[in-house]
Amino acid sequence: MEASARAERSDGRRTRAAILRKAADLASVEGLSGLTIGRLATELGMSKSGVFAHFGSMEELQLAAIELAAGIYATEIVRPALREPPGAARLARLIDAFISYSERHVFPGGCFFGTTIVEFDSRPGRLRDRLARAQRDWIEVISGFLIEGRRIGDVEESADVGQLAFEISSVLTTADWLYNLHGDAEALARGRRAAMRTLSGALASPARASGLAAGPD
Amino acid sequence: MEASARAERSDGRRTRAAILRKAADLASVEGLSGLTIGRLATELGMSKSGVFAHFGSMEELQLAAIELAAGIYATEIVRPALREPPGAARLARLIDAFISYSERHVFPGGCFFGTTIVEFDSRPGRLRDRLARAQRDWIEVISGFLIEGRRIGDVEESADVGQLAFEISSVLTTADWLYNLHGDAEALARGRRAAMRTLSGALASPARASGLAAGPD
DNA sequence: CCTACCGATCGGTAGG
DNA sequence: CCTACCGATCGGTAGG
Numbered sequence: 013m014e015a016s017a018r019a020e021r022s023d024g025r026r027t028r029a030a031i032l033r034k035a036a037d038l039a040s041v042e043g044l045s046g047l048t049i050g051r052l053a054t055e056l057g058m059s060k061s062g063v064f065a066h067f068g069s070m071e072e073l074q075l076a077a078i079e080l081a082a083g084i085y086a087t088e089i090v091r092p093a094l095r096e097p098p099g100a101a102r103l104a105r106l107i108d109a110f111i112s113y114s115e116r117h118v119f120p121g122g123c124f125f126g127t128t129i130v131e132f133d134s135r136p137g138r139l140r141d142r143l144a145r146a147q148r149d150w151i152e153v154i155s156g157f158l159i160e161g162r163r164i165g166d167v168e169e170s171a172d173v174g175q176l177a178f179e180i181s182s183v184l185t186t187a188d189w190l191y192n193l194h195g196d197a198e199a200l201a202r203g204r205r206a207a208m209r210t211l212s213g214a215l216a217s218p219a220r221a222s223g224l225a226a227g228p229d
Numbered sequence: 230m231e232a233s234a235r236a237e238r239s240d241g242r243r244t245r246a247a248i249l250r251k252a253a254d255l256a257s258v259e260g261l262s263g264l265t266i267g268r269l270a271t272e273l274g275m276s277k278s279g280v281f282a283h284f285g286s287m288e289e290l291q292l293a294a295i296e297l298a299a300g301i302y303a304t305e306i307v308r309p310a311l312r313e314p315p316g317a318a319r320l321a322r323l324i325d326a327f328i329s330y331s332e333r334h335v336f337p338g339g340c341f342f343g344t345t346i347v348e349f350d351s352r353p354g355r356l357r358d359r360l361a362r363a364q365r366d367w368i369e370v371i372s373g374f375l376i377e378g379r380r381i382g383d384v385e386e387s388a389d390v391g392q393l394a395f396e397i398s399s400v401l402t403t404a405d406w407l408y409n410l411h412g413d414a415e416a417l418a419r420g421r422r423a424a425m426r427t428l429s430g431a432l433a434s435p436a437r438a439s440g441l442a443a444g445p446d
Numbered sequence: 447c448c449t450a451c452c453g454a455t456c457g458g459t460a461g462g
Numbered sequence: 463c464c465t466a467c468c469g470a471t472c473g474g475t476a477g478g
């Protein structure tokens with residue numbers, strides 16, 4: 013009885029996870045508005061009501077897909093950077109991890125947040141609010157790493173952290189959707205080069221001389 | 230008879246133009262996929278089939294809306310720049326015209342192409358093909374102005390025109406959707422500053438010293 | 447997790 | 463440019 017109940021809950025969690033992964037993948041291509049319960053059900057070999065029952069409404073499903081995507085983003089991009097020492101090395105790794113995440117098509121339609129944030133930037137509601145928070149979180153990650161770098165002397169005292177985080181995130185996000193639009197890896201190379209040069213311009217002389225953030229450019 | 234036929238055609242053109250303007254406005258908020266014939270009809274006080282008859286299919290309507298938006302983009306952003314002399318002044322005006330276009334909400338949901346290009350970057354078909362061309366055209370405008378500037382000595386001989394055009398377009402586009410997402414004009418200020426600094430870094434010393442591209446930053 | 451169903455809306459057509 | 467209509471699909475519900 014206990015074991016069977018646990019197994020049921022475990023199956024339920026697996027099914028729920030499978031639905032959300034499929035939803036996040038689809039949303040990266042067609043947007044969160046492009047999701048339909050019927051299509052998810054067909055692709056997963058389930059009934060519509062079977063999919064629906066896990067979430068109670070389409071919007072709850074969409075919000076849960078955003079949560080899943082945020083976790084994947086943290087794992088694929090932020091975590092690799094955290095394995096590097098603070099400062100220039102960590103920032104360079106963050107940039108490379110984003111480019112790699114885009115290039116490997118972790119989501120089939122490119123960066124989940126690139127697609128969905130632009131989709132909802134002018135559509136008030138819970139989805140926009142959640143996506144706006146995700147965007148602020150990402151800027152906070154970059155800004156936090158820059159502040160950390162400044163504390164240890166890698167980044168110039170006078171660096172405008174907010175402006176730098178804006179510029180680095182801009183060129184990375186744009187590189188991702190340009191890569192998907194034209195199917196041309198040159199966009200990723202341009203994005204990486206721009207982000208690395210922006211970072212490089214903010215480094216104090218010793219860190220810059222060490223070449224940690226310069227890469228093969 | 231002649232006059233009446235002309236009047237009819239003229240009314241038809243006006244109706245068609247009204248449909249497309251409404252479609253482009255709606256698409257800037259909800260995307261080209263968010264357009265429905267029923268909603269357009271309701272908002273315009275027409276019947277569904279009345280809207281439909283002008284285009285023959287939803288995709289033709291969407292393609293026509295892209296054409297209209299491309300014209301507005303040319304009028305609002307490229308044309309003001311063409312009124313300036315070639316070189317640093319023209320490039321600075323292009324940047325300011327984009328920021329102004331974003332700030333004035335020429336389209337209610339922000340830059341039409343920012344929304345729709347990201348929407349279709351991974352969805353093969355005629356819409357993506359047309360939007361990809363619009364994106365290349367925009368890069369060509371920026372690149373062309375940079376090459377022109379190089380010819381007259383405003384822009385450094387060694388400038389990497391493709392890379393510069395990528396960087397300038399990246400920060401402008403991102404500024405636009407960030408402005409809409411957070412409702413905060415700081416994003417526009419950051420985008421303008423980043424674009425102007427990128428431009429400034431590519432100017433030959435005499436043009437840079439003249440301060441044409443620096444603005445109030 | 448399923449079948450069977452609801453009213454609403456979708457793009458598109460017929461006929462005028 | 464309209465009314466009237468088509469089959470398909472939408473999110474969601476009832477009942478199990």
